[in-house]
Amino acid sequence: MLRIEGVSKTYPGGVRALSDVSLDVPPGMFGLLGPNGAGKTTLMRAVATLSEPDAGRITFGDLDVLRQKDAVRRILGYLPQEFGVYPRVSARDLLDHLAVLKGFTDAKPRREIVDRLLRITNLWDVRTRRLGTFSGGMRQRFGIAQALIGDPRLVIVDEPTAGLDPEERSRFLSLLSEIGEDVVVVLSTHIVDDVSDVCQGMAILADGQVRCQGNPRDVLDTLRGSVWRKAVTREELAAFRRDHAVLGTRWHAGRLVVHVLSADRPENGFEPVPPDLQDLYFHTVGPQA
Numbered sequence: 001m002l003r004i005e006g007v008s009k010t011y012p013g014g015v016r017a018l019s020d021v022s023l024d025v026p027p028g029m030f031g032l033l034g035p036n037g038a039g040k041t042t043l044m045r046a047v048a049t050l051s052e053p054d055a056g057r058i059t060f061g062d063l064d065v066l067r068q069k070d071a072v073r074r075i076l077g078y079l080p081q082e083f084g085v086y087p088r089v090s091a092r093d094l095l096d097h098l099a100v101l102k103g104f105t106d107a108k109p110r111r112e113i114v115d116r117l118l119r120i121t122n123l124w125d126v127r128t129r130r131l132g133t134f135s136g137g138m139r140q141r142f143g144i145a146q147a148l149i150g151d152p153r154l155v156i157v158d159e160p161t162a163g164l165d166p167e168e169r170s171r172f173l174s175l176l177s178e179i180g181e182d183v184v185v186v187l188s189t190h191i192v193d194d195v196s197d198v199c200q201g202m203a204i205l206a207d208g209q210v211r212c213q214g215n216p217r218d219v220l221d222t223l224r225g226s227v228w229r230k231a232v233t234r235e236e237l238a239a240f241r242r243d244h245a246v247l248g249t250r251w252h253a254g255r256l257v258v259h260v261l262s263a264d265r266p267e268n269g270f271e272p273v274p275p276d277l278q279d280l281y282f283h284t285v286g287p288q289a
Contacts, residue, residue, distance in 0.1 A: 087132025137168025
């Protein structure tokens with residue numbers, strides 16, 4: 001169990017990134033969802049022992065994350081939002097080098113570890129290719145490979161699917177799901193579908209505060225029976241935003257569809273719809289612009 005208790009962080013200049021954040025993260029896939037600037041990266045860097053909060057406590061099992069940084073780093077796998085590689089080095093050689101840095105100095109067992117990780121991340125066939133020739137999805141899978149060196153018990157990935165095409169995104173999330181069967185995996189993202197597709201637990205962070213948390217199905221129950229939809233024209237949309245609690249809009253079969261929050265049918269033409277995580281997200285952080 002990863003436990004975050006009352007964590008706050010204010011940057012120089014008075015920018016408050018986190019305000020009394022508390023979360024319990026059990027084993028499995030956990031989604032930390034929020035808009036850009038919500039404080040997600042600040043929180044993940046604190047959990048990854050890369051920055052100090054001003055207040056609060058973070059524990060992982062019996063480990064005090066803020067006081068036992070070296071011990072935490074031995075069981076931590078981390079894929080930051082900005083992950084750099086040496087473009088002229090092959091995937092196998094760089095992974096081998098990173099394994100040495102993580103303490104695997106014996107050549108034979110280290111090679112076995114590297115080869116296993118290349119197979120797990122589906123990079124075996126391109127192991128001798130230079131990393132500079134990799135696609136975005138391949139680089140992200142290499143990032144997960146380096147994060148898994150040493151069989152970590154806690155894995156943190158920050159905005160891992162931003163910029164990936166649908167096929168690469170699906171492959172990457174499937175890999176994370178397999179990893180999350182045995183360890184704590186924290187997926188920090190602003191992409192709602194990432195969380196709804198693979199996470200058993202979630203929290204929404206906005207303006208440095210936890211706005212809701214729990215199992216996605218359970219938190220969606222708070223909106224059940226209150227979400228309505230209707231196809232509208234662009235010209236009608238401004239009036240709908242003025243007269244109704246609009247959660248958001250989306251395109252469906254070439255038509256603009258508006259989702260509205262209301263205890264009763266807003267007006268003729270609206271039909272009830274089961275709430276999804278996108279509805280909950282915009283209800284929590286504010287409607288789409």
